[in-house]
Amino acid sequence: MTIRAGASLPAAPPDRGRDRLHWRREAASGVEAVRAKFHGHAYDMHQHDEWLVGVTHRGVQDFFCRGARRQSTAGRVILIEPGERHDGQALREAGFAYSMLYLPQGWLRREMGGSDAAIGFRQTLADDRPLALAIAAACDAQLSAAPRLETEAARDRVLAGLRRHLGLAPAPAPGGEPGMALAERAMDYLQAHLDRPFGLDELARAAGAPDRFQLARAFRRRYGTSPHACLVELRLARARALLREAVPPAEAAHASGFADQSHLGRWFRRAYGLTPAAYRAGRTNVPDGAAEPS
Numbered sequence: 001m002t003i004r005a006g007a008s009l010p011a012a013p014p015d016r017g018r019d020r021l022h023w024r025r026e027a028a029s030g031v032e033a034v035r036a037k038f039h040g041h042a043y044d045m046h047q048h049d050e051w052l053v054g055v056t057h058r059g060v061q062d063f064f065c066r067g068a069r070r071q072s073t074a075g076r077v078i079l080i081e082p083g084e085r086h087d088g089q090a091l092r093e094a095g096f097a098y099s100m101l102y103l104p105q106g107w108l109r110r111e112m113g114g115s116d117a118a119i120g121f122r123q124t125l126a127d128d129r130p131l132a133l134a135i136a137a138a139c140d141a142q143l144s145a146a147p148r149l150e151t152e153a154a155r156d157r158v159l160a161g162l163r164r165h166l167g168l169a170p171a172p173a174p175g176g177e178p179g180m181a182l183a184e185r186a187m188d189y190l191q192a193h194l195d196r197p198f199g200l201d202e203l204a205r206a207a208g209a210p211d212r213f214q215l216a217r218a219f220r221r222r223y224g225t226s227p228h229a230c231l232v233e234l235r236l237a238r239a240r241a242l243l244r245e246a247v248p249p250a251e252a253a254h255a256s257g258f259a260d261q262s263h264l265g266r267w268f269r270r271a272y273g274l275t276p277a278a279y280r281a282g283r284t285n286v287p288d289g290a291a292e293p294s
Contacts, residue, residue: 019095021273024143025244025282031155032102033142036273039095042088045225046271047233049241050102052080053162055132059096063088065124067224072098077128077135079121079165085225085233099139101158111159112166119166131161179218182207186219186227194234195257203227231257236271239264240279249276 021036032050036042045064054077061072065086072078078098080086082105090096112119138154140146146154186207200212209215219227238256243249253264253276261276268276 019273022143023274023278024145026142026151027282029107029155030104030244031107031142033139034100034102035098035139035143036100037095037097038088038090038273039093040090042090043086043273044270045085045087045229045233046236047083047085048080048102049082049237050104051082051108052078052100052102053131053135053158054078054098054100055135057097057099057136059094060091061088061096061098062091070125072096072125075127075129075132077126077132077165079124079126081121085223099136101135101138101142101155121165122167123165126165128161128165131158131165134158134161179214179221182209182215183218183222186215187223187230190227190231190234194231194238195255197257200227232267233271236267239268239276240272243276243280246280249280252276252280 019036019038019040019042021034023032023034023036025032034054056072056074056076056078058074061078063070063072063078063086065080065084071091078100134154134157138151138158141151141154186203186209189203189206200215204210204212204215207215209218216226219225219230223230235256235258239252239258242252242255247255249264250261253259253261256264258264258267265276268274268279272279
């Protein structure tokens with residue numbers, strides 16, 4: 001698909017009143033492309049280990065990111081860094097439609113000249129028509145299994161557009177904030193032990209908190225959520241990485257700390273809009289309510 005100067009954004013699929021998600025991962029680069037439409041709740045709060053760059057085609061795409069609720073309307077660009085927590089929902093009955101690229105950190109690092117240590121998105125929403133067109137074209141090329149040269153050329157236009165949005169990463173929060181170190185030790189423990197069950201009392205002891213109530217308050221001040229909610233997000237990110245390596249969903253569930261495959265499946269669908277088995281397969285066009293593939 002070739003986008004000419006002055007062209008309009010490609011039209012989103014006709015709205016027939018049903019949620020839909022079309023997704024494909026390219027094995028060579030690890031880049032994932034999504035085109036979706038939702039009419040109500042889309043995603044629970046979650047995070048990704050990739051850089052997310054997307055464009056809203058129509059409707060109002062409401063989501064929480066960087067401490068505030070945000071609304072993206074037709075033609076606006078969405079920019080989310082790895083690890084930034086976000087959700088998604090429609091504000092109007094007509095819903096919203098969008099396209100999104102998930103760019104692996106290693107891939108972007110190579111494309112940006114070997115280092116991403118000092119880069120970050122200056123803003124979460126941007127009005128940038130050339131970049132919006134480039135994102136839409138790159139998604140369409142990947143989702144339609146276009147020839148490799150066409151897909152790579154489309155992504156190169158995305159990279160060129162992203163450079164003006166990537167600046168110095170935000171400065172870390174001051175270390176002297178009350179409870180900061182305690183919450184960060186708890187986060188380290190969650191990351192190191194996400195594959196096994198443990199309780200809040202154990203987490204509080206490991207972090208050096210006087211009790212689990214003080215830990216919960218400090219953790220929410222630092223990360224904006226509870227330790228349990230964050231643990232689910234970390235487990236989902238681990239499961240997602242394992243599924244990308246073609247690990248069967250049942251094994252991915254066990255290795256990432258979920259009780260079983262159905263437990264993983266419920267959380268995975270709520271967070272990402274598709275089933276673990278569909279994600280592992282590398283591509284899907286899954287209508288809302290579809291059964292888990294065998």
